[in-house]
Amino acid sequence: MMVVSRPFRSASSGAKVPVIFLGFLLLFQLTAFDVFAQMNQDTLMLQEVEIIGVNKKGFREILIRAPRIEYAPVRDIGDFLRQEPNVAGIRKGGVSIDPVVRGFKYNQVSVLLNNGVKIEGGCPNRMDPVASHVESENIDQIEVIKGPYILKYGPVMGALINLQTARPHPWEAPSIHGKVLYGFESNWNGQREHIYLEGGNKRVFFNAGGGFKGYGSYTAGNKELYNSSFQKLYGSAGLGFAIGAKNSLIVNYLYDQGKNVRFPALPMDERLDQTHVASVNFTSENISKTWERLQFQTYFSLVHHVMDNLNRASANTMQAVTTVDARNVGGKLVTVHKAGNHSILAGIDYEDVWKNGEKVMTMKMIMEGDTFISVKHTNVWNDAGYRNAGLFGEYMIPLKNTELTAALRFDYNQAHSQDTFRLVKDGNSYFDKTASAFFNVSFGLGARIRLPHGFYLNGALGLGTRSPSLLERFIKLMPVQFDSYDYLGNPQLKPEHNWQADLSVDWRHPEIGVFSVGGFFSLITNYITGKVLPPSVIKPSTQGAPGVKQFYNADAVYLTGFEVTWQSPASKQWFCTLNAAATWGIQPDAVRYVVSGGQVTDQESVKNDPLPEIPPLEGSVRGGYRFFKNKLIPSVTVRLVNAQMKVSESYGEQTTPGFVTAAIALRYSPWKFISVTGGIENLFDTPYYEHLNRRMIGSTNPLYEPGRVFYVNAIFRF
Amino acid sequence: MSLLRIHRYLLALLVVTIFIASCKKSEEDPADQPYGRITFRFDQKIDGKPVVKNQLLYTNAAGNQYLVTDVMYFISDITLYRNDGGSRMIKDWQDIFYIDDAIPSTLVHPFLDKIEPGIYDSISFIFGITEEKNKSFMFVNPPEVNMAWPSVLGGGYHYMMINGKWMDTTGLLMPFNLHLGIGQLYHGTGYNTDSIYAFVQNYFKVSLPGSSFTLNDRDSLVFRLAMNIERWFEGPHLFDFNQWGGNIMQKQPAMQVIKENGADVFTIQPVTRLPAKN
Numbered sequence: 001m002m003v004v005s006r007p008f009r010s011a012s013s014g015a016k017v018p019v020i021f022l023g024f025l026l027l028f029q030l031t032a033f034d035v036f037a038q039m040n041q042d043t044l045m046l047q048e049v050e051i052i053g054v055n056k057k058g059f060r061e062i063l064i065r066a067p068r069i070e071y072a073p074v075r076d077i078g079d080f081l082r083q084e085p086n087v088a089g090i091r092k093g094g095v096s097i098d099p100v101v102r103g104f105k106y107n108q109v110s111v112l113l114n115n116g117v118k119i120e121g122g123c124p125n126r127m128d129p130v131a132s133h134v135e136s137e138n139i140d141q142i143e144v145i146k147g148p149y150i151l152k153y154g155p156v157m158g159a160l161i162n163l164q165t166a167r168p169h170p171w172e173a174p175s176i177h178g179k180v181l182y183g184f185e186s187n188w189n190g191q192r193e194h195i196y197l198e199g200g201n202k203r204v205f206f207n208a209g210g211g212f213k214g215y216g217s218y219t220a221g222n223k224e225l226y227n228s229s230f231q232k233l234y235g236s237a238g239l240g241f242a243i244g245a246k247n248s249l250i251v252n253y254l255y256d257q258g259k260n261v262r263f264p265a266l267p268m269d270e271r272l273d274q275t276h277v278a279s280v281n282f283t284s285e286n287i288s289k290t291w292e293r294l295q296f297q298t299y300f301s302l303v304h305h306v307m308d309n310l311n312r313a314s315a316n317t318m319q320a321v322t323t324v325d326a327r328n329v330g331g332k333l334v335t336v337h338k339a340g341n342h343s344i345l346a347g348i349d350y351e352d353v354w355k356n357g358e359k360v361m362t363m364k365m366i367m368e369g370d371t372f373i374s375v376k377h378t379n380v381w382n383d384a385g386y387r388n389a390g391l392f393g394e395y396m397i398p399l400k401n402t403e404l405t406a407a408l409r410f411d412y413n414q415a416h417s418q419d420t421f422r423l424v425k426d427g428n429s430y431f432d433k434t435a436s437a438f439f440n441v442s443f444g445l446g447a448r449i450r451l452p453h454g455f456y457l458n459g460a461l462g463l464g465t466r467s468p469s470l471l472e473r474f475i476k477l478m479p480v481q482f483d484s485y486d487y488l489g490n491p492q493l494k495p496e497h498n499w500q501a502d503l504s505v506d507w508r509h510p511e512i513g514v515f516s517v518g519g520f521f522s523l524i525t526n527y528i529t530g531k532v533l534p535p536s537v538i539k540p541s542t543q544g545a546p547g548v549k550q551f552y553n554a555d556a557v558y559l560t561g562f563e564v565t566w567q568s569p570a571s572k573q574w575f576c577t578l579n580a581a582a583t584w585g586i587q588p589d590a591v592r593y594v595v596s597g598g599q600v601t602d603q604e605s606v607k608n609d610p611l612p613e614i615p616p617l618e619g620s621v622r623g624g625y626r627f628f629k630n631k632l633i634p635s636v637t638v639r640l641v642n643a644q645m646k647v648s649e650s651y652g653e654q655t656t657p658g659f660v661t662a663a664i665a666l667r668y669s670p671w672k673f674i675s676v677t678g679g680i681e682n683l684f685d686t687p688y689y690e691h692l693n694r695r696m697i698g699s700t701n702p703l704y705e706p707g708r709v710f711y712v713n714a715i716f717r718f
Numbered sequence: 719m720s721l722l723r724i725h726r727y728l729l730a731l732l733v734v735t736i737f738i739a740s741c742k743k744s745e746e747d748p749a750d751q752p753y754g755r756i757t758f759r760f761d762q763k764i765d766g767k768p769v770v771k772n773q774l775l776y777t778n779a780a781g782n783q784y785l786v787t788d789v790m791y792f793i794s795d796i797t798l799y800r801n802d803g804g805s806r807m808i809k810d811w812q813d814i815f816y817i818d819d820a821i822p823s824t825l826v827h828p829f830l831d832k833i834e835p836g837i838y839d840s841i842s843f844i845f846g847i848t849e850e851k852n853k854s855f856m857f858v859n860p861p862e863v864n865m866a867w868p869s870v871l872g873g874g875y876h877y878m879m880i881n882g883k884w885m886d887t888t889g890l891l892m893p894f895n896l897h898l899g900i901g902q903l904y905h906g907t908g909y910n911t912d913s914i915y916a917f918v919q920n921y922f923k924v925s926l927p928g929s930s931f932t933l934n935d936r937d938s939l940v941f942r943l944a945m946n947i948e949r950w951f952e953g954p955h956l957f958d959f960n961q962w963g964g965n966i967m968q969k970q971p972a973m974q975v976i977k978e979n980g981a982d983v984f985t986i987q988p989v990t991r992l993p994a995k996n
Contacts, residue, residue, distance in 0.1 A: 317863060367897075368895060374868055376855045540858060551743065665876065
């Protein structure tokens with residue numbers, strides 16, 4: 001079931017309800033804070049969503065459609081997704097925020113385009129997470145599925161984010177339509193310009209678009225200026241053909257470029273990031289009475305990434321430039337059959353990922369009156385790659401009052417690298433044999449039971465298995481995690497497994513709205529994390545890195561959490577959404593290093609250490625009213641975030657104070673073809689930072705969020 | 719079941735139990751093994767007293783009046799020699815140690831290594847860094863990165879920087895950079911880097927006299943090491959700034975003198991035994 005916010009015909013009985021909601025919110029806040037303060041001062045979170053709930057397969061899902069994205073001042077998809085319950089993001093600069101879903105992060109979250117197109121980011125520091133290669137203006141729909149349950153798009157461990165870009169589609173009558181968007185944000189003098197065209201007829205259809213984003217540095221609520229400027233240039237084009245009544249062929253191309261993207265919380269800035277994505281999709285539908293669909297997709301994505309420290313003080317002693325090229329080529333074949341109520345989906349997919357990168361360090365020394373320059377070339381990846389072949393199936397059957405879904409997936413994953421680097425010391429092999437192969441099994445089971453009086457009970461159980469990423473396997477001495485250590489890959493890592501269970505209850509009432517409460521529990525085995533290697537074995541190669549950590553498979557860890565959502569009935573003129581969500585993560589056996597005078601002098605065992613980078617309990621409430629048949633819509637959003645006091649001792653993680661922020665917006669759409677939205681974000685110029693924001697490089701000072709921002713978005717359609 | 723059968727089963731069970739028990743014994747937890755810990759504290763002295771920097775108080779054996787502004791150096795591969803012939807290198811965490819007179823945290827090095835208790839005859843270390851380990855760009859952070867030695871001059875890092883001034887024969891205070899690192903051999907008489915034809919590793923081993931000690935279980939011993947700066951300029955060779963000038967990093971013969979004088983620069987002071995700690 002999905003919950004949808006829609007305009008409403010009648011305004012009756014609306015006046016009392018906001019008061020009730022605010023009362024509910026207050027009561028919930030007080031109760032939750034009290035309870036969770038005892039549970040270690042975690043947070044309560046209420047958030048804003050467009051469509052949220054549990055889909056008919058029993059899996060928790062967030063669905064965001066284009067209009068919601070268009071009207072908001074969106075600089076970056078990862079930034080935008082942070083508004084959703086239990087979705088957070090790792091901020092390192094003004095843009096390219098890396099999504100974290102229910103505490104799952106990095107490659108534990110599968111981010112893909114158009115149901116299967118994958119991009120391998122180039123940057124080892126994740127300056128370019130997958131979502132940053134696609135601009136929000138190109139997005140038609142975002143789907144976030146929590147848990148390892150949807151297996152038809154590739155291996156999924158913790159969550160799936162499926163970004164649907166605008167694709168060409170047939171038109172009943174020959175026509176051309178378009179859209180022009182202009183957005184401006186104060187504070188960092190940000191401008192967005194976007195133009196989009198689409199059209200065609202029943203047989204041939206197309207779309208094309210492009211745009212530019214340019215942002216300066218922002219000032220936070222603490223009145224400090226953060227070097228967060230960036231420039232983005234992008235374009236896309238698609239061409240489709242209807243072949244007969246049942247078949248379609250669509251070819252898509254997308255280009256995205258980031259230039260001079262500053263990351264004050266990383267040791268380098270992005271000088272250039274160029275992405276090319278091309279895909280071909282063939283779909284045949286209603287082939288026979290039982291054969292519903294045949295789909296073939298193939299894609300190619302290429303990323304060229306250059307970063308350096310030339311704008312940093314560290315460049316005075318040592319300049320570093322890293323260049324990485326990454327490629328992902330793949331495809332899949334899917335067939336869907338129906339027999340009565342039974343629905344069977346089966347398919348195969350293949351992915352070939354390749355990565356190559358080099359770091360050049362230049363040291364300038366002036367000694368005894370002479371200038372000397374030393375240069376060192378090292379590879380961060382050396383012709384590294386993996387191939388993943390998958391076989392998957394999904395079976396759905398509706399029984400009386402119950403929808404049942406079962407999914408199964410097998411993967412064969414084979415990795416390789418041309419590394420000549422070897423690290424074997426005193427009989428210990430740290431980085432030696434580079435080839436590995438794994439056979440992985442994943443499964444998902446979901447059930448949605450319709451109960452009397454508008455209640456639904458949803459349950460899901462699954463195992464998500466992911467093979468280690470190229471970064472975890474082969475990276476050489478780059479600070480790729482939040483703790484500033486240089487990381488060394490481990491070619492012999494084993495796949496990580498997530499055994500997860502979800503349970504939730506929904507209640508739908510035409511006059512009260514939709515209330516949904518659910519929780520999850522994840523047991524992660526072969527958990528991939530880092531452990532410190534002694535400097536006598538290997539030393540860091542990045543300025544500011546206190547040492548080197550190597551990825552390894554730790555013992556099991558677990559994550560648990562909940563989400564509570566209430567959305568007002570879609571039939572009202574007023575609207576309100578209320579969310580609360582939290583995640584807790586525990587590593588039962590962790591190791592803490594005792595540092596004295598800058599040196600590790602001992603190590604201690606830490607029991608039940610909180611996992612690092614887990615966002616605190618938080619919540620949001622968003623409300624508004626639709627005046628004059630939706631022509632004028634004012635809205636208010638309040639976000640409450642508790643302090644994060646449960647921090648990882650073994651990682652030396654710091655606590656984060658709680659905060660409250662507010663935003664207001666006013667949308668005016670006098671005619672169908674024009675819409676103007678203005679608003680203020682961080683209304684009270686609150687100085688705050690998210691727990692997942694990285695620390696400023698070379699210090700323990702946090703990277704604050706932007707202060708007050710006035711914005712305006714104008715959209716013209718034709 | 720007959721008594722004989724029961725007896726056999728019991729016997730088998732007993733054998734298995736003994737086997738398991740014996741296996742457990744062999745897997746003794748390393749944390750239970752006896753060990754001690756060692757810390758090095760470093761002092762810089764001239765004529766037996768702590769260095770007073772930036773004051774023209776000192777005269778070396780060649781008669782040069784001088785002052786010292788900076789003292790920075792590396793030692794590595796600290797080795798403890800047992801009286802039974804065995805030895806143990808300090809390397810569980812670090813094996814290269816940086817000492818900087820201006821940075822107090824570098825003057826104390828508590829070693830992570832758990833040292834086997836026993837009687838030890840002596841301690842030695844490498845002054846500088848061995849050829850195998852002294853690689854350019856292995857240190858990227860201050861202060862160690864500031865010890866970089868140009869690749870064209872051999873690469874790696876300075877073993878030592880002692881900076882200061884000496885009074886030349888005309889009475890002028892001239893700056894000196896007593897820098898030791900990888901030396902170069904040049905064709906001809908100049909120091910053009912294009913004429914370098916070979917490099918010379920100038921690190922050397924220092925065996926500390928009077929460094930025997932006894933380590934008991936859970937002991938924590940602190941050794942005080944002193945660099946006696948005046949000894950760089952004497953025995954077996956006199957080092958005269960007026961002869962070699964202030965800069966020596968491209969003068970291998972001068973670095974050879976310093977290297978050969980360096981064998982007895984370090985002395986070790988009596989051990990401090992800290993309270994036992996688990």
